[in-house]
Amino acid sequence: MPITPDLLDRLAARLGPGGFSTDPDVLAPHLREWRGRIQGVSPFLAMPGDTAAVADVVRLCREAGAAITPQGGNTGLVGGQIPDGEILLSLKRMNRIRSVDPANDSLVAEAGAVLAVVQEAAIQADRRFPLSLGSQGSAMIGGLISTNAGGVHVMRFGMMRELVLGLEAVLPDGRVLDALSPLRKNNTGYDLKQLLIGAEGTLGVITAAALKLAPAPRQHVVAMAGVTEPGHALTLLHAVRGQVEGLSAFELMNRQSIALALSRVPGLREPLALAPPFTVLLEFETTGSEPLEDNVEAVLADMLETGVIVDAAVSRSQTQAREFWRLRESLPEGHRTGAAQVNLDISVPVSQTPAFIAAGDALGRRMVADARVVAFGHMGDGNIHFSVLAPDAAPHDAFPYHPLQEALHDLAVSLGGSISAEHGIGVARKDELLRFKDPVALDVMRTLKAALDPQRLMNPRALI
């Protein structure tokens, strides 16, 4: 890779003091994947402070034929943000909220703005920014858009894609695409921002975005419901959606996922006395004055009576609502036991989630002795985080990591599903992408990449 001392000098001169670093101690946290699974390498950390500086970095690298790995909050789970020799381009200094327009339900944030900061800016304007996920205290807007982030409120508010009204980006040739206008409707040609959303930095560097806000909710209720099988959870989902306004999250947790969390994360409590095989967290948020808690209780009572659910609890306070969420949010930590395991981010049509969970469970138990099968996540979107863990003491080298992952991916795809619902492809899932993606689609992707980044300098190891 032609990263010469001359290029580094030019970049340093353009970026100025504070705008770059070659200090290994400064670079170190940017080169380490946050779970420690990947250790990257880079000779140069660029930290441009504005869009013009990003454009110049891209241009200088292009002239030198040097590749770039863009990075936001470094919270990705598939390695797309970790350089392996490329120039590392961190957007973290571009962290301003440029403007807030409550009367348009929008704000403009730079790529390095942390999600929690954007959420707070919305609250200050008596609005909300509804994207919500575990890493919101460090994930940045640019990375969240580049990976089309999901999270727990997708069923009501959509993926990040649906929340982006406009984008500003530096294209691979160094030109700035200014498509920031926060319009709800704009049919004037190909919607270019859609290409950059979810492109994992391979078609350009997102520098700012106009984001869609929603009204601030006035009422908030979280409930837990127990079911004996996922099919009943599906019945519950549609009954609730058809009878109560404001369902914003519908998160399934199997018994194993809760048991692991309860045993390993201090301060958690079993939410339902019956400890049912599957527990669903339901969140409702409304702007209205209707008696939301009563309405939720009524539909759950109906579901109890008809035997769809076997147990239920409705939050009586914001403290209890937070406690319910804390259980759900602790699940990933709960199953990082150190055991040999495979962790998936599959999706299937919502109607197929029961079939996936049943067949996936059987598959895991067949391929791993004494397997612990963890299934949890965004059932309302058909997105199940599915893991199979060996016993803690079982040797890692005997674990059928690849065959099991492939078999579970095969299962998801056979049900009309996807091997990556919300985490993206990055570096970790490229082989699997090649195995599953429609060859025509792959070919069109390559055509687009070649047309927009013919030198393959933008995040060249990710996605494609």
Add this chain to the structure above:
Amino acid sequence: MPITPDLLDRLAARLGPGGFSTDPDVLAPHLREWRGRIQGVSPFLAMPGDTAAVADVVRLCREAGAAITPQGGNTGLVGGQIPDGEILLSLKRMNRIRSVDPANDSLVAEAGAVLAVVQEAAIQADRRFPLSLGSQGSAMIGGLISTNAGGVHVMRFGMMRELVLGLEAVLPDGRVLDALSPLRKNNTGYDLKQLLIGAEGTLGVITAAALKLAPAPRQHVVAMAGVTEPGHALTLLHAVRGQVEGLSAFELMNRQSIALALSRVPGLREPLALAPPFTVLLEFETTGSEPLEDNVEAVLADMLETGVIVDAAVSRSQTQAREFWRLRESLPEGHRTGAAQVNLDISVPVSQTPAFIAAGDALGRRMVADARVVAFGHMGDGNIHFSVLAPDAAPHDAFPYHPLQEALHDLAVSLGGSISAEHGIGVARKDELLRFKDPVALDVMRTLKAALDPQRLMNPRALI
């Protein structure tokens, strides 16, 4: 254009009886824009019955270097569906609902399925397909996707783009892109369907789509509210959104738009006794059991008391709800008086709608003597259908059509807006697109077109 007898023979042989026509009487309705503004020409109407036949038509035309104009329900307003010598490819025989999956809130419809038929299929499954617009009795799914249609429910359910889960399309090289899976979350590479949505047939022919359904509403209330100025309508919008769940339409109508409709469309009634300067139609639809009508009345009473609105009426029956809608839906007919006029489909940030209407009104009156200024439409999305009409008796040739259109487009763009919110570019707005579109964006659009359709055979006169 190299449309040879040999090509026509090959197409006829592939399509078989019933799959094509060269009869002028059969072609006639397909060649005439529905308002009679454009008369097209084509030697051959292809009416393939399945995706494989569409692919073969595209391949045969490509081998011959012959261009194609795809057509759905022929309801477009900017001429993109009318051929000028090209092979005319009608999707109307591909009109099946291939499948309905209520438990996934989705259905798969072919490109030639009429919107009203799709809506009805959703209702039969106790769901709804929320896209709703004036031409729903004839507009077809493929055209609605190719133009990223809008309509009256965008503020709650989004444009067509947000309602498409998956797509099947024939690419310009004749290959079939199969991306029909109805997933809510799927981050496995560039979201190629986004490129085809709103591309007006220039990047391929959409043959089928997986569409997102919503729960069936249980309650439905339509209200009319009178305001003295658009700024008060904006206050009303945010007050309502912040206090009542379920606002699905927020349509502004100025006095002139209502007056023209009342005087020209039989059977309409003035909804508000005060005949205020601006009337807003608000529609609410909820799945819940809350007293929706009471809630709407309460917020409107509050708005009356604080002087935000000057009059209000809430529908007491579905008959009255339909009557309110009929007034709104009659407005376009009301201002087709035959007078010289300019009709725009602009959008601005919602916060800028009052500024646009005030300045646009002044501009129209300055440039046209005794102008009648019509402003109505989707204020909740910042999308105003804005027209300036000369007196009926004024000569057409003295009307400043182009200077006025340009001045109003300049105004919209100066407020951060767009010259085409929901109708698209087609043939009619290509010059204006070139005048306004960011040159970088235009260049990227050309790069994409060249990469995917290097021979420029797909709807070559539309959009780009």
